[in-house]
Amino acid sequence: xxxxxxxxxxxxxxxxxxxxxxxxxxxxxxxxxxxxxxxxxxxxxxxxxxxxxxxxxxxxxxxxxxxxxxxxxxxxxxxxxxxxxxxxxxxxxxxxxxxxxxxxxxxxxxxxxxxxxxxxxxxxxxxxxxxxxxxxxxxxxxxxxxxxxxxxxxxxxxxxxxxxxxxxxxxxxxxxxxxxxxxxxxxxxxxxxxxxxxxxxxxxxxxxxxxxxxxxxxxxxxxxxxxxxxxxxxxxxxxxxxxxxxxxxxxxxxxxxxxxxxxxxxxxxxxxxxxxxxxxxxxxxxxxxxxxxxxxxxxxxxxxxxxxxxxxxxxxxxxxxxxxxxxxxxxxxxxxxxxxxxxxxxxxxxxxxxxxxxxxxxxxxxxxxxxxxxxxxxxxxxxxxxxxxxxxxxxxxxxxxxxxxxxxxxxxxxxxxxxxxxxxxxxxxxxxxxxxxxxxxxxxxxxxxxxxxxxxxxxxxxxxxxxxxxxxxxxxxxxxxxxxxx
Ligand code: ADP
Ligand code: GLC
Numbered sequence: 462x463x464x465x466x467x468x469x470x471x472x473x474x475x476x477x478x479x480x481x482x483x484x485x486x487x488x489x490x491x492x493x494x495x496x497x498x499x500x501x502x503x504x505x506x507x508x509x510x511x512x513x514x515x516x517x518x519x520x521x522x523x524x525x526x527x528x529x530x531x532x533x534x535x536x537x538x539x540x541x542x543x544x545x546x547x548x549x550x551x552x553x554x555x556x557x558x559x560x561x562x563x564x565x566x567x568x569x570x571x572x573x574x575x576x577x578x579x580x581x582x583x584x585x586x587x588x589x590x591x592x593x594x595x596x597x598x599x600x601x602x603x604x605x606x607x608x609x610x611x612x613x614x615x616x617x618x619x620x621x622x623x624x625x626x627x628x629x630x631x632x633x634x635x636x637x638x639x640x641x642x643x644x645x646x647x648x649x650x651x652x653x654x655x656x657x658x659x660x661x662x663x664x665x666x667x668x669x670x671x672x673x674x675x676x677x678x679x680x681x682x683x684x685x686x687x688x689x690x691x692x693x694x695x696x697x698x699x700x701x702x703x704x705x706x707x708x709x710x711x712x713x714x715x716x717x718x719x720x721x722x723x724x725x726x727x728x729x730x731x732x733x734x735x736x737x738x739x740x741x742x743x744x745x746x747x748x749x750x751x752x753x754x755x756x757x758x759x760x761x762x763x764x765x766x767x768x769x770x771x772x773x774x775x776x777x778x779x780x781x782x783x784x785x786x787x788x789x790x791x792x793x794x795x796x797x798x799x800x801x802x803x804x805x806x807x808x809x810x811x812x813x814x815x816x817x818x819x820x821x822x823x824x825x826x827x828x829x830x831x832x833x834x835x836x837x838x839x840x841x842x843x844x845x846x847x848x849x850x851x852x853x854x855x856x857x858x859x860x861x862x863x864x865x866x867x868x869x870x871x872x873x874x875x876x877x878x879x880x881x882x883x884x885x886x887x888x889x890x891x892x893x894x895x896x897x898x899x900x901x902x903x904x905x906x907x908x909x910x911x912x913x914x915x916x917x918x919x920x921x922x923x924x925x926x927x928x929x930x931x932x933x934x935x936x937x938x939x940x941x942x943x944x945x946x947x
Contacts, residue, residue, distance in 0.1 A: 462594040462937055464491060465623075466500040467582045469575060469602040470559060471546065472719075474508045476822070477559050478767055479713065479848040480599060480630050483680075486716035489542035490930035496937075497591075500540070501582040503574070504550035506557050510536045515548060522549075522584045526576045527647040533581045549581040563821075564799065571602075572638050572666065576646045579605040586620050593623040595937050600629070601636030604670030605646065608658075611673050612649060624940035626933075627674035629667070631845050632688050632695045633771060636666030656703075660696070671700055676936050677708040680846035681867035685710025693843055711933060712870055713846040714926030720831075720852045722920075727828035732857075734920035737913070740832060740857050747833025750826075751817035753790050759815075760906040761790045762899075763834030763858055765827045765849055768797030768805075773840035773863060778804045779892040784899055785812045792834065793818045794826050831856035835912075836902050840887075840895050844868045850884070854919035859905075859912070860884040861898050871924070877901070879911030883919040 466488055470481035488498035504510070510517060515538035522533040534550035549555060554574055561567040568574065579598075583606065586593050598606040607625035615621050642664045643653060653659045658669045671677060679685045687693035689702050701708065718724075722740070723733040729746045732739030741757060748755045766772050777784075785791065785808065793805045793816075802820055809816040819826060831837070837853035837860045846867035850860040854871075862868040864886040875882030885902045887894040905912050 462496050463591045464496050464498045464595045464597060465586055465593050466597050467603040467606050468502055468599045471500055471502045475505050475559050482848055483713055485540060486926055488544040490926035492544055494930055494934050499545045501547045503555040503578050504536055504548035505559055514538055522581055524577055524580045524584055526580055527645045531577050547585055549578060551577060572642050572646060575602040576605050579603055579609060583609060583614055583620055587617055592619045595624045595626060597626045598670060601634060601667040604666045607673040608669045625674040626676045626936060627670040629679045638664045675940060677704060679710050681712045681870045682710035683869045684845045684866040711929050713848055714929045715851045715924045717925055720855060722832055722856050725828055727825045728832050734917045737857055743832035747829050751792055753817050754814055759788050759790050760835045760903055761792060761833060762836045762838050763830040764793040764838050765830050766795045768795040768801040771842055773842045774801050776840050776892060776895050780896045781808050785815050789903060791816045792830055794823060794830055796820055796822055831858055834858040835906055836861055841865060842890055851924045854883060854922055857916045857920050859916055859919055861902050862886050864888050875915055879905055879915045
């Protein structure tokens with residue numbers, strides 16, 4: 462089938478969180494199943510077309526959004542996996558950071574920026590040789606793909622027959638704008654209703670995706686159930702319950718060609734579950750690089766994360782002093798909320814021998830942290846899927862997680878002797894529960910034989926994309942089969 466992904470992030474070109482990893486790894490897995498996949502994304506500042514052998518089309522696309530017309534440059538090429546990519550360039554509009562300047566607020570015109578992405582993807586595909594079978598959009602940023610398609614392109618020869626799948630990676634981000642944005646984006650007024658895109662007198666772009674796509678997915682089975690509840694529905698659980706028959710939860714996978722300690726070029730030594738010896742060298746290197754005492758006997762707890770409310774680090778803050786009075790080390794790589802950065806910074810000042818903090822985005826250090834850590838901390842309030850706990854497990858950093866969303870689907874709690882389980886999971890979002898899980902983890906760390914058993918069990922898990930890609934494939938096939946019945 463001819464599948465077109467539209468995504469605001471795609472690794473390695475533009476990445477803020479896990480969406481980028483998914484938008485690059487899932488198309489690759491779908492390609493292995495025999496599909497042709499094109500990924501459409503913006504040409505942000507910092508993506509250098511010449512570095513990635515992208516070729517610029519001579520003519521620009523004319524893209525109309527509301528009353529405005531944009532001249533969009535198209536840069537085409539291929540990912541290392543052979544998946545086709547198209548990047549859209551609009552000077553002044555798209556050539557900025559992904560969502561906002563580092564440490565700042567989102568750009569106020571993001572709705573227009575991403576509407577241009579959606580429209581440009583549709584316009585590009587109108588001119589392509591083969592008709593599109595499925596448009597697969599992700600997050601509120603690309604929710605206008607199914608909406609525009611349905612409203613304005615239904616008669617088109619190339620795209621009019623396409624089906625739509627919409628994946629929610631995080632229900633907390635909805636793209637909410639004032640009513641005037643309806644005009645700016647050219648959304649028809651008949652959709653300004655509670656079962657359309659209206660949300661408490663505002664425009665909610667995520668709703669556009671939920672109401673206008675044929676099929677909906679989210680990124681783990683547990684999260685798919687949770688978002689139907691008031692507690693996790695972020696105000697959209699009612700609408701999602703109406704569409705529950707169209708909704709599936711498919712767990713994210715990981716790309717073992719990128720995240721594999723046996724082949725990772727970012728590491729000083731390679732290792733795997735059968736021969737984990739190299740991990741000790743990685744730990745020493747991590748401690749050295751971050752100027753911590755090089756001590757194999759102290760458990761290193763790693764964090765690689767966006768520093769946002771969702772991830773629950775404020776809960777760790779409540780018990781950090783008690784944890785750090787023990788002989789443990791904490792390494793944090795993260796960017797986001799200044800208050801959370803300040804919290805970790807403060808811990809570093811108080812415990813300079815035990816805490817190292819790096820801010821900013823650093824892919825290489827992210828790999829070294831996974832390899833050099835014994836434990837991995839992820840106390841999320843909610844977690845649609847989560848990729849880093851899966852990376853951590855493959856690298857032998859045993860995860861300490863809250864049992865929610867994709868964390869509940871990927872980490873099995875250990876017993877005290879380490880004879881079962883792949884990590885440490887706690888239930889309630891309370892300091893004592895997290896403290897208990899960290900305590901169990903540190904105790905097991907000192908029981909070497911038991912700990913190594915758990916670590917190897919986690920390393921051997923198979924979270925490759927293949928199984929999940931087959932589930933998406935099944936959804937695409939069901940949509941296509943409906944055409945044959947017609
Ligand atoms: P989310 O998408 O909610 O941020 P995931 O666990 O799905 O969480 O994915 C996070 C991805 O972003 C991982 O690939 C992780 O390695 C990466 N990441 C997050 N913060 C940083 C950072 N500061 N530097 C490098 N990589 C980061
Ligand atoms: C979101 C979620 C994360 C998920 C990622 C990729 O950013 O927060 O849990 O893994 O999307 O689907």
